[in-house]
Amino acid sequence: MQGLTVKELDCIRGDRLVFAGVALAVKPGRALLLSGANGSGKSSLLRILAGLLPPAAGSLAWEGENIDEDTEAHRRRIAYIGHADPVKPGLTVCENLEFWARLYGLEPEIEPALYQFGIEQLADLPARYLSAGQRRRLTLARLAVGQNSPWGPPLWLLDEPATGLDPSAVAMLANTILAHLANEGVAIIASHGGLLDESLSGHADRLDLQDAAP
Amino acid sequence: MQGLTVKELDCIRGDRLVFAGVALAVKPGRALLLSGANGSGKSSLLRILAGLLPPAAGSLAWEGENIDEDTEAHRRRIAYIGHADPVKPGLTVCENLEFWARLYGLEPEIEPALYQFGIEQLADLPARYLSAGQRRRLTLARLAVGQNSPWGPPLWLLDEPATGLDPSAVAMLANTILAHLANEGVAIIASHGGLLDESLSGHADRLDLQDAAP
Amino acid sequence: MEDIATFLNMGGHAAFVWPALGLTAVILIAMAITSTRQLRANEAALETAEKAGGGRRQRRARGGAEQ
Amino acid sequence: MIGMLLLIRRDLMLAFRGGTDAAMAVVFFILAATLFPFGVGPDPEVLPRIGGGVIWVVALLAAMLSLERMFSADYEDGSLEQFVLSPLPLVLVALAKIIAHWLTTGVLLLVAAPVLAVFYNLPAAAFLPLIVSMLLGTPTLSLIGAIGAALTLGARRSGVLISLLVLPLYIPVLIFGALVVDGALAGRDYGNLLMVLGGFLLLALAAAPWATAAALRQSIE
Amino acid sequence: MIGMLLLIRRDLMLAFRGGTDAAMAVVFFILAATLFPFGVGPDPEVLPRIGGGVIWVVALLAAMLSLERMFSADYEDGSLEQFVLSPLPLVLVALAKIIAHWLTTGVLLLVAAPVLAVFYNLPAAAFLPLIVSMLLGTPTLSLIGAIGAALTLGARRSGVLISLLVLPLYIPVLIFGALVVDGALAGRDYGNLLMVLGGFLLLALAAAPWATAAALRQSIE
Amino acid sequence: MLHRFANPARFSRIAATMLPWVAGVTAILFIVGLYFALFASPADYQQGETVRIMYVHVPAAWTAMACYTFIAAMSAISLIWKHPLADIAARSAAPLGAGFTIIVLATGSLWGKPTWGTWWVWDARLTSVLVLLFLYLGHISLTHAFDNPARGAKAAAILALVGFVNIPIIKFSVDWWNTLHQPASLTRLDGPSIDPSMLTPLLLMGVAFTLYFVTMLLVRMRADLAATKARALRLNAAE
């Protein structure tokens, strides 16, 4: 049992059963594309996988081991990108990225990561002035920092990572993800279709959360 | 000279010249799709067209009349949707929509508008609990409220309206825009390609801001 | 000599009169110095900027649908 | 007019459902005033002596603290842009926000003030002047405050800036408000002091909505 | 450890570049303390009598006001989720945030306090006790405050809630802090009062980071 | 872009030629004024020698108020006609006004101790001057609080206009409320009621302070114009 396995997952938010009986298995080197209508629970599922939200029922396992048994270890193997950009307007692009890289104990190879997402000229600009897409690129650049080190987290959980990105940035993101998969990484990506899905289609399975709607 | 005409527009943000010499003309019943890399100035252009940002140089005219001469009248003909969702978490979906509709002096036909964007079952949910896409739908529903009244604003300025929407919601949005165009409305839409562009392609011109980069 | 002493004494109010005048002088002079310094610095900066890229920008009028 | 009522209603709804947290100001008012006896010691001579002043100072601080949120939520989520584009003139938007602010802070302070007056053992003669002076004074606080809140939208260190801009203009209100209470306690006539407070109010009412609207318009770019 | 230093450094950078507006607390401290003479009247007898208490109360309020922003920015922009997922244990994250909070409020209050003491005409004998008591007391305020700030993340009316949760726990610190100053003025020995303040600090230091971390973890869902 | 600097460029030239002359006259007036103030005028029969503080206190007060009035006028021009020089004039004047206000407060306090027996009282005149200082400080901070200088200028202009209500309050506070402070004896409708031997140095110092303000204003405006121009050049070069 390699990679991530999930069985019989239920999710309740507030009073509502969002989805029930979700099962999935993703092997190293593969991606999983989550689709489903707005409100079908993609973000909720990703948060459950990250351990940020307790599931109502069901079990998660990594390499065959239940993650409840060592949540600490599970945290270390995750890179999670949510809807919001954890970017501080008062810090420069470079400072923002460096902070996260260091906090995650990664060698701060900031320059190449910025380059990988095409924001190297913005390095010294306070993040306050970034456009929506530039800010998203900065958030994503964190993935590139850890990528080539042995400590880079193997499980990427990306919630609509391509929002606001222009086509060239989507291509940069797709390349980053493909490189991660080539490194035997796992990626689970919520998306509504579009360029990113197409670029990844050779390496990805799909899961439509609509099918798990109660 | 019908519709919106723009000549020789320059835009400066902070110390940077973002674009220069932009010219465009959109006739009633047509849409204009703005494209361009992240940071190329799409949002800035829309804000200038809405009168929210003063241009560094250039002129805007509606039906041949310079809009500087009657900014009051210009405001009334605009529906502007930005990157952010002006949605109050503490109010319900219905209350949120009703507030904006009434403030704009529109008959509050809330139900059909919610229906038009597929969020009618959420009407009494506090907006705090909406998913990202549901919140975007709520923001967009405002367009539907004014649409069939004679006071509905003729000029729609939409900044990446389809972010976070699932394909069925994109179709709803496209239908809303097409109905607006059929009413002799004008729409200017920033986007990075995708489903929305395709659905509108028969009725839309394109402007790539990359060409206006200094 | 005594004249100067009585003058400096200010009828016993030297501790108030002289600080008042002195402080005024200090503030006025300080404002004058900082202002002229700023003028010099900014003019020097302007000169370097003029040398660096004096070339006026030419417009590239392009873009737009249905010109 | 309808637009203003709508806006006031919305702000009140948000305040009382916890969005902008109106009760904060009163709670702060009450808690801060309650803390003083702990700090100063419950000396039965000193407390009534300083009571009127403390109540006024704390009311001022409470009003000032709630200023920062007056426009900032609307600024951040893009509602303010929509107000600028709405058919309702921006002056009326400003006035509506000011009224809503007063209803959710000033009025509540007014209600809480007598309770604190009892708490500080103020003589009964001071109650009426305290309340009347606050009735005339607190709307002025909201009006002046709105200008400061609007001017500092999007500024660096806006919290500090608001205080710096607004407090000096609050000081006259504080001085006269406290003088009214002191005057009443000393048995002096305080009628013309109230007139001065009323004058401040009229002045602020005439100028503040316009200045606020101008500041709001330039805050958007 | 490196992670903690990083986090503290980031928070200080943000504070001093105006992001979270650290100076706000000190400015509030100074302004509020300056306002009292306006309200109470500049009676040269009353002022030194209440000076120590006023300074302590205002310091308390200043610390409390800055609590709401302690975690909220990180909560809203998703940074807090990332902290939970980071290799740095959440207790240390909490401790780092508390230290940063103290450095940007407590320390500044400490620096401003002597100035205010002069302003209130406090006798020179009261200076050292005032400063030492604040040195022991303000970290406790940050520690206790962090629990409240974390507990109320995402709650409706979080501002009010924080005050209600935190102030009762602040009152002991206030009482003993003010007693130290009063004792020094009255020529009494205040050594054991300082011991009590130190005890509060140790207690808070032992418990607060864990409680804060637990509260932070449950705030995310 | 360029037309916006055409007019300022001319201003800059005129200012440059005017500067040495105004500065020279200012220096001469200060010397003559101080001579009269310190040597050639008698001590006051009531206040004794402390009256010599008046010769800096009162001119500084006049200039501080005149400076704020000037800023308010420039702000109105900037908001209504959007003349770029008006913004520059306003933000160049504000620190000077703050300096004058500090002089008024300091010299007033130093005068108050021997005459009133206290450094400070919370009366309307003194409080309103303190408010004036805060208004200046607020104006300066607001000008620099935004990343976009144009926004700072507009916000500060609105503040300057709002704060203008304070000026009549300063001016007439001594008439409206009875205080310790001297009522106006010079700028009265029925003519000055002051001995000519004291009037001469006072007027001389008043003109000297005003000219000092004009000189410094010219210097600061030229400095600001140079900075603005350099910024515009950098903008063009950055393409």
Ligand code: HEM
């Ligand atoms: C900090 C304390 C003080 C402040 C802020 C202050 C402020 C002012 C101001 C603003 C003016 C100009 C008024 C006008 O032009 O109408 C003025 C004028 C004057 N002040 Fe003061 N003052 C202070 C203390 C004193 C003291 C202690 C004295 C002397 C006892 C004094 C004597 C005068 C006199 C004689 C004038 C000229 C009045 C006239 O002829 O128009 N001031 N002061």
Ligand SMILES: Nc1ncnc2c1ncn2[C@@H]1O[C@H](COP(=O)(O)OP(=O)(O)OP(=O)(O)O)[C@@H](O)[C@H]1O
């Ligand atoms: N307030 C500001 N001050 C200075 N520069 C700014 C400001 N806002 C935006 N910019 C800069 O202006 C440029 C244009 O931004 P804009 O938001 O218009 O881009 P956009 O085309 O909408 O990009 P995106 O596709 O990412 O939304 C960006 O490079 C940005 O860094």
Ligand SMILES: Nc1ncnc2c1ncn2[C@@H]1O[C@H](COP(=O)(O)OP(=O)(O)OP(=O)(O)O)[C@@H](O)[C@H]1O
């Ligand atoms: N904190 C919450 N409390 C109660 N209900 C919630 C909460 N958060 C989300 N929900 C509800 O749970 C459902 C799933 O939300 P989720 O954000 O997972 O959807 P999603 O698939 O990511 O949608 P989108 O495509 O719009 O991002 C939604 O219907 C939403 O209304």
Ligand SMILES: [Mg+2]
């Ligand atoms: Mg989602």
Ligand SMILES: [Mg+2]
């Ligand atoms: Mg954009």
